[in-house]
Amino acid sequence: VKKLAKQHSKQAHEINEAAVLGAGIMGGGIAYQAASKGLPIIMKDIKSEQLDLGMGEASKLLGKMVDRGKMTPAKMGETLSRIRPTLNYGDFAETDIVIEAVVENPNVKRAVLKEVEGLVKDDCILASNTSTISITFLAEALERPENFVGMHFFNPVNRMPLVEVIRGEKSSEEAISTTVALATKMGKVPVVVNDCPGFLVNRVLFPYFGAFDLLLKQGADFVHVDKVMEKFGWPMGPAYLIDVVGLDTGVHGAEVMAEGFPDRMKPDYKGAIELLYENKRLGQKNGVGFYKYE
Ligand code: NAD
Incomplete structure (x- = not known):
């Protein structure tokens, strides 16, 4: 530095x-x-x-x-x-x-x-x-x-x-x-x-969210996925992370990434993150996302 x-x-x-x-x-x-x-x-x-x-x-x-x-x-x-x-x-x-x-x-x-x-x-x-x-x-x-x-x-x-x-x-x-x-x-x-859509970190992070969304689509339980990723050694799992980020920010970011990299980042399904967002579950910022917050 x-x-x-x-x-x-x-x-x-x-x-x-x-x-x-x-x-x-x-x-x-x-x-x-x-x-x-x-x-x-x-x-x-x-x-x-x-x-x-x-x-x-x-x-x-x-x-x-x-x-x-x-x-x-x-x-x-x-x-x-x-x-x-x-x-x-x-x-x-x-x-x-x-x-x-x-x-x-x-x-x-x-x-x-x-x-x-x-x-x-x-x-x-x-x-x-x-x-x-x-x-x-x-x-x-x-x-x-x-x-x-x-x-x-x-x-x-x-x-x-x-x-x-x-x-x-x-x-x-x-x-x-x-x-x-x-x-x-x-x-x-x-x-x-x-410069490019997502820069460096989010070019890595958004495919991770995409893979998580696909797991849910295939029937995985998000609490289970979070627990497993924590035991893997990450500070939090993907569901909790997207709640911290904000589901609205996540969905808008995913749209930009899909437009920037249509061959790699465009999901061919409507995922859980988008469905929660459409139901106004924005994560910690409004008290409910994947999880509920007091
Ligand atoms: P947020 O929804 O918490 O806050 C956005 C704020 O912008 C709101 O307070 C809103 O009232 C205000 N706003 C809207 N239009 C405005 C205007 N014309 N003038 C002034 N204020 C206006 O969103 P956030 O999570 O703080 O995200 C803000 C930006 O930071 C986004 O570009 C997001 O992608 C980026 N970002 C977010 C995260 C994250 O984890 N949430 C991380 C890194 C970068």
């Missing part, structure tokens, strides 16, 4: 303030992570209840550290005050990087990125936390595609070390370097990857 950070440090812009679009599972986690590493961050959503959820989650994580004696209540207050929740774009003129973490829908993302590009300063970096959508494709909506990269965090952001920094066709070296530097500053392990 040190070597990669050093390699990129010369071309990196200084980041003194960041912004994140979306205060969901990922946006809230990104805001928490930035704030806990000393970086002020604006967190914008279109729903005030999502902002409350994002702030609530950050308070919960910090509160646990106070309970364990790892942080003083004063430090907790200071950290929380670095996150500025908002429903409007008021303060975006000064921000050095905007990380987009809205729903996994190409049209929504392109519209949001285009909108924010018109509000920020010319050298502001725009980064997308998309799980699967090509960065080059999203960049087509922008006037300054050279300032645009992928910055793909994993869930839960505070615990998962990896960040994929995705190089779109037109991403500049400065934008890549700045994003690598930011990921390092946020305490993460960046890896620079080329």
Whole structure:
């Protein structure tokens, strides 16, 4: 990490303030992570209840550290005050990087990125936390595609070390370097990857979900599969994992992967994940997916 950070440090812009679009599972986690590493961050959503959820989650994580004696209540207050929740774009003129973490829908993302590009300063970096959508494709909506990269965090952001920094066709070296530097500053392990649907990790993970779906179609019991995969040594099985990710994000990501790799990732059946999603079982985010949550 040190070597990669050093390699990129010369071309990196200084980041003194960041912004994140979306205060969901990922946006809230990104805001928490930035704030806990000393970086002020604006967190914008279109729903005030999502902002409350994002702030609530950050308070919960910090509160646990106070309970364990790892942080003083004063430090907790200071950290929380670095996150500025908002429903409007008021303060975006000064921000050095905007990380987009809205729903996994190409049209929504392109519209949001285009909108924010018109509000920020010319050298502001725009980064997308998309799980699967090509960065080059999203960049087509922008006037300054050279300032645009992928910055793909994993869930839960505070615990998962990896960040994929995705190089779109037109991403500049400065934008890549700045994003690598930011990921390092946020305490993460960046890896620079080329652009394609799913990048690196999700090109491995989505076929795994596809194989799990097929097992269910053939009659397997998801609780049994989860238990077996845990005994195999993975931290959680596929049903629990998709509940953590969100069934909506999983289905939207699977659609992007099927379009990108029709010969390998297009299932010829309607799987359990899609059926649960259609029945509004979104996973932990709304209390019920494969499992029920209190
Ligand atoms: P989520 O459903 O929890 O949150 C999405 C948020 O975006 C919601 O709060 C919604 O109100 C908000 N939003 C929608 N339109 C908006 C707009 N125009 N402006 C501002 N906010 C808007 O979803 P999530 O799981 O946080 O996923 C967000 C992104 O991160 C997706 O692209 C997803 O693929 C990616 N991602 C998700 C995971 C995961 O495990 N959930 C992991 C890595 C990356």
